[in-house]
Amino acid sequence: MNATTTTSPRPRLPAKLLLLAAALTAAVGFLVWTGTQGATVYYHTVGEVRAMDSEAFYRLIRVNGIVADGSIQTSADGNVINFDLQDDSGRLPVEYRGTPPDLFGYSAEDRYQEVIVEGQLEPSGAFRARSLIVKHGPEFEPREIPAQ
Amino acid sequence: MPDLVDAGRLGLGVAFGVAVLQLLLSLAGAVRRTPELSRSAANAASVQAALLTVVVAGLAAGFLARDFSIQFVADHSSSAMPTGLTLAALWGGQEGSLLFWTWSMSLFAAVATRRMLNADSVIGPHGIVVVSGLQLFFLGVLVFTSSPFSRLVAAPAEGRGLNPLLWDSGKQIHPPLLLSGYMSFGLPFAFAVGLLTAGRVTQPWLREMRNWMLLAWAIQSAGLLLGAWWAYRVLGWGGYWGWDPVENVALLPWLVATAYLHSALAQERRGQLRAWAIGLVLLTYALAIFGTFVVRSGILSSVHNFALSDVGPIFFVFVGALLILSAVLFIYRLPLIRSDEPITDIASKEAGFLINNLLMLAIAAATFWGTVFPLVTEIVQGARIAVGPPFYTQVNVPLLVATLGLLAIWPLLAWRRTSLRAAWRATRWPIATLVLISVLLAVLGMRDGLPIIAIGLTAAVAVGVALEYGRSMRAGLTRRREAATGPYPLMVGNRRRLGSYLVHLGIAILALGIIASAAFSQETAATVERGEAVSLGSYDVVFQGLRSSVQPGLNTVVAAVDVRRDGAVIDRLSPARRIHAGWENQPTADVAVSTTLPHLDDVYVLLSSWDQSGASATIRLLINPLVVLLWIGGIVYFVGILVIAWPTERRETAAIPDAAAQAAAS
Numbered sequence: 001m002n003a004t005t006t007t008s009p010r011p012r013l014p015a016k017l018l019l020l021a022a023a024l025t026a027a028v029g030f031l032v033w034t035g036t037q038g039a040t041v042y043y044h045t046v047g048e049v050r051a052m053d054s055e056a057f058y059r060l061i062r063v064n065g066i067v068a069d070g071s072i073q074t075s076a077d078g079n080v081i082n083f084d085l086q087d088d089s090g091r092l093p094v095e096y097r098g099t100p101p102d103l104f105g106y107s108a109e110d111r112y113q114e115v116i117v118e119g120q121l122e123p124s125g126a127f128r129a130r131s132l133i134v135k136h137g138p139e140f141e142p143r144e145i146p147a148q
Numbered sequence: 149m150p151d152l153v154d155a156g157r158l159g160l161g162v163a164f165g166v167a168v169l170q171l172l173l174s175l176a177g178a179v180r181r182t183p184e185l186s187r188s189a190a191n192a193a194s195v196q197a198a199l200l201t202v203v204v205a206g207l208a209a210g211f212l213a214r215d216f217s218i219q220f221v222a223d224h225s226s227s228a229m230p231t232g233l234t235l236a237a238l239w240g241g242q243e244g245s246l247l248f249w250t251w252s253m254s255l256f257a258a259v260a261t262r263r264m265l266n267a268d269s270v271i272g273p274h275g276i277v278v279v280s281g282l283q284l285f286f287l288g289v290l291v292f293t294s295s296p297f298s299r300l301v302a303a304p305a306e307g308r309g310l311n312p313l314l315w316d317s318g319k320q321i322h323p324p325l326l327l328s329g330y331m332s333f334g335l336p337f338a339f340a341v342g343l344l345t346a347g348r349v350t351q352p353w354l355r356e357m358r359n360w361m362l363l364a365w366a367i368q369s370a371g372l373l374l375g376a377w378w379a380y381r382v383l384g385w386g387g388y389w390g391w392d393p394v395e396n397v398a399l400l401p402w403l404v405a406t407a408y409l410h411s412a413l414a415q416e417r418r419g420q421l422r423a424w425a426i427g428l429v430l431l432t433y434a435l436a437i438f439g440t441f442v443v444r445s446g447i448l449s450s451v452h453n454f455a456l457s458d459v460g461p462i463f464f465v466f467v468g469a470l471l472i473l474s475a476v477l478f479i480y481r482l483p484l485i486r487s488d489e490p491i492t493d494i495a496s497k498e499a500g501f502l503i504n505n506l507l508m509l510a511i512a513a514a515t516f517w518g519t520v521f522p523l524v525t526e527i528v529q530g531a532r533i534a535v536g537p538p539f540y541t542q543v544n545v546p547l548l549v550a551t552l553g554l555l556a557i558w559p560l561l562a563w564r565r566t567s568l569r570a571a572w573r574a575t576r577w578p579i580a581t582l583v584l585i586s587v588l589l590a591v592l593g594m595r596d597g598l599p600i601i602a603i604g605l606t607a608a609v610a611v612g613v614a615l616e617y618g619r620s621m622r623a624g625l626t627r628r629r630e631a632a633t634g635p636y637p638l639m640v641g642n643r644r645r646l647g648s649y650l651v652h653l654g655i656a657i658l659a660l661g662i663i664a665s666a667a668f669s670q671e672t673a674a675t676v677e678r679g680e681a682v683s684l685g686s687y688d689v690v691f692q693g694l695r696s697s698v699q700p701g702l703n704t705v706v707a708a709v710d711v712r713r714d715g716a717v718i719d720r721l722s723p724a725r726r727i728h729a730g731w732e733n734q735p736t737a738d739v740a741v742s743t744t745l746p747h748l749d750d751v752y753v754l755l756s757s758w759d760q761s762g763a764s765a766t767i768r769l770l771i772n773p774l775v776v777l778l779w780i781g782g783i784v785y786f787v788g789i790l791v792i793a794w795p796t797e798r799r800e801t802a803a804i805p806d807a808a809a810q811a812a813a814s
Contacts, residue, residue: 017502024507028547039539040521042531
């Protein structure tokens, strides 16, 4: 039972298997490389977005901040939402079309709601969000406005 | 009324003392080769488990007595919460989850230390040292940084309560399962490190290591599946998996453990891939602790906000130490654990195991990369980025389809080498099924390549499993005819093999659900008057009005909707919003889902908002095809695990002489 090995030559894998492994590695490498190029979105602070000049318009970016108190406005048909996104570098008007996530709109007194918007800056200076993510967790605790 | 805070502190203090003693005893036992000392360490592990059980019971009593002078109780419960929920608050928050981790680890360790001594009297003491070390580390973190027993000087009249989003049974079950999963990967790790430090490899020891990994893997599987179910049915965002860092890091150890379970089989049956398998055990635990670190440190931007704290750096150092220690030991012992048997042919079962390992590791590597890439960019470039779900779908869906292909063919091949003729005979029906179904779907007008192949492959896997079961039932019938007396088995065959075919079938069904829902989910939302419909695909959801019900502390608004397909009413649903007292700003969704037959579409309806008069409402509608396959596949998967793990008399009688022979030999 005591399987202490003696000096045996390193077992070799069949060439077909090695080829398969190499092909798989190459395929995964390629998928990861193109995926990383395509699905990467940069985060910016409100201050950076506001300072962006025209060449940055229509580039897909993410901004993280809190929903400014009392800034949420919903259109009559309920499909367009406007609010101000705030961090310690300023405020940014955001427009979002569609139904917001369930937890959106929870912003009162000393508590705040942290959200991430993904979308584009428009020439008007407003941010058009194509996705709106509400950060959530076991505790919705009152905290200070996050520094970015 | 006894003071629970003092009692809890005392209990944890004594348990810590016992843990120190246990580690010293186990070290002495291993170094001086005195089995009595190791046996004492195993006894100490039992004492530690008993003590921690009492401590956990004490905290539970604090919760049930609504003792808000205990800060942890005041922070995580309120008198409005029902009893079951109050008990579940025990593992809410960092202190509670760490206590739960330490406690469940102590229960596992009490059993594992004993079984280690039985499995091998030389390696056993080394394994016990590792288990004792891990236990002491977690207990130390608990006692010195995150004790749940701190007192509030002025006890509040009422606790803070729990977020209503967490008021659900799925939520009560899946975090402890994931915690136990992360925790239990420590036991196979202890077996692997014990083997490396002892410098000895025996089959009973490897078998015992495999069993503990099987257990850990099953627990983690349950945690992942229930987490997905909870996200889908309760969170109400329409999906079951968001490729969020917190989710990804829970998947990583599962993937590597899956790889290990396969190479362990090649090791057991053919003596192949031994060092590789041991390496995977080490990697699994490093990933489990990495997951704990990511969750607790908040280093990766996640949708989940956990209570963050200073335990992050501790776990970072721990995972680094684990990796370095494991790597050094592994390289040092490599000549000893390396297997002699090469894999000779690609058309063999063992080659299938190796390909499985490559695929699992590829998915794990891609997922790991996507998860930590933002961190790398932030450190290197100073830019914050996000890697979105499209990345994971693009990389992992093709790999998942490749895994299905592997599942359909390789399990049917023979060990060592299969001739082309034999391989064709074994796989012709599954291959015919794949071709037939793919062509049929293409003719019927389906144009998406990957889903077509996925459906064909899943059917092929099912055919392969049916063939195997048919074969073993025929063998059972033959034996019944030949044998004069009973017992007559229904099936003859290796139970583990039959069980793993079911697990494969479960995975194939699950994978099909994932691939189809990723490709074909649709979503819309609209504000409609009473009698109007929200339409999507072949479905119309007609809003029929609102009603509200008022209970103490809870206000519920329910919408009545009819689900129609091609004009005919097929179901009535009641999506609702619950408004809990104290949480008025956060009405929680009560999702209504109707799974249609025979199309297997999930009609997923959410009530978003409504007009106070009740005349109109905003309804969100998703059509998620084949998501139900995730839950069906999950059930098949667990039935398979039960078949594998079900104790048999034969195995027990086989195991005892084994262990006895080991003890006698040393």
